[in-house]
Amino acid sequence: GAVVSQHPSWVICKSGTSVKIECRSLDFQATTMFWYRQFPKQSLMLMATSNEGSKATYEQGVEKDKFLINHASLTLSTLTVTSAHPEDSSFYICSGSQGSLMDEQFFGPGTRLTVL
Amino acid sequence: KNQVEQSPQSLIILEGKNCTLQCNYTVSPFSNLRWYKQDTGRGPVSLTIMTFSENTKSNGRYTATLDADTKQSSLHITASQLSDSASYICVVSARSNYQLIWGAGTKLIIKP
Numbered sequence: 686g687a688v689v690s691q692h693p694s695w696v697i698c699k700s701g702t703s704v705k706i707e708c709r710s711l712d713f714q715a716t717t718m719f720w721y722r723q724f725p726k727q728s729l730m731l732m733a734t735s736n737e738g739s740k741a742t743y744e745q746g747v748e749k750d751k752f753l754i755n756h757a758s759l760t761l762s763t764l765t766v767t768s769a770h771p772e773d774s775s776f777y778i779c780s781g782s783q784g785s786l787m788d789e790q791f792f793g794p795g796t797r798l799t800v801l
Numbered sequence: 802k803n804q805v806e807q808s809p810q811s812l813i814i815l816e817g818k819n820c821t822l823q824c825n826y827t828v829s830p831f832s833n834l835r836w837y838k839q840d841t842g843r844g845p846v847s848l849t850i851m852t853f854s855e856n857t858k859s860n861g862r863y864t865a866t867l868d869a870d871t872k873q874s875s876l877h878i879t880a881s882q883l884s885d886s887a888s889y890i891c892v893v894s895a896r897s898n899y900q901l902i903w904g905a906g907t908k909l910i911i912k913p
Contacts, residue, residue, distance in 0.1 A: 689844070728890055728903045729845070778844045789835075790901075792844030 691793035708779030714759035715781030723776040769800045803828040805904035824874040824891030832896035
């Protein structure tokens with residue numbers, strides 16, 4: 686099956702710092718990558734959709750200047766949480782798709798971000 | 802409004818028993834319905850994907866059913882194992898924009 690990795694698996698940072706999370710598709714080319722956020726006991730919430738080489742499309746209510754997404758290649762997307770605050774503490778999950786949103790998505794293991 | 806509702810919210814059963822999880826949706830027009838298993842602190846793993854014309858789909862001990870007329874789906878787990886303890890999430894895709902509508906999930910706990 687298609688494998689997606691994320692790095693780091695967990696990170697603790699101080700308020701005001703920026704954190705970068707990497708998402709890699711290991712054995713397939715992810716034309717589209719998705720970034721989700723999941724708060725405790727809640728389901729995944731889509732933050733943004735990115736296609737390789739173009740700007741990400743953000744969901745309503747997600748600040749694009751705070752959550753910077755770069756999808757520079759077909760196997761790598763990064764999410765940078767800028768000037769992180771405690772309310773940004775969450776579980777961030779990426780997924781990759783070989784086509785569009787209608788195709789199956791393969792999820793990474795997630796990154797636990799804790800902002801002190 | 803497109804919504805996906807799952808029941809029960811949580812379920813505890815003994816190892817070896819069967820169980821059925823429910824999913825009702827109001828997503829229209831419908832494209833497909835997916836069931837995911839999510840272990841605590843991990844990303845979701847796909848169990849099944851069903852389109853409008855599919856009534857049932859199996860993946861090992863997992864069997865999903867779909868009634869597109871009543872807009873209901875179920876996930877049946879047979880002979881449960883301790884490793885089945887996880888959250889099971891129903892996700893429906895809308896054909897208009899292929900947006901994924903996520904259910905809140907059912908937290909399943911298997912006890913020995």
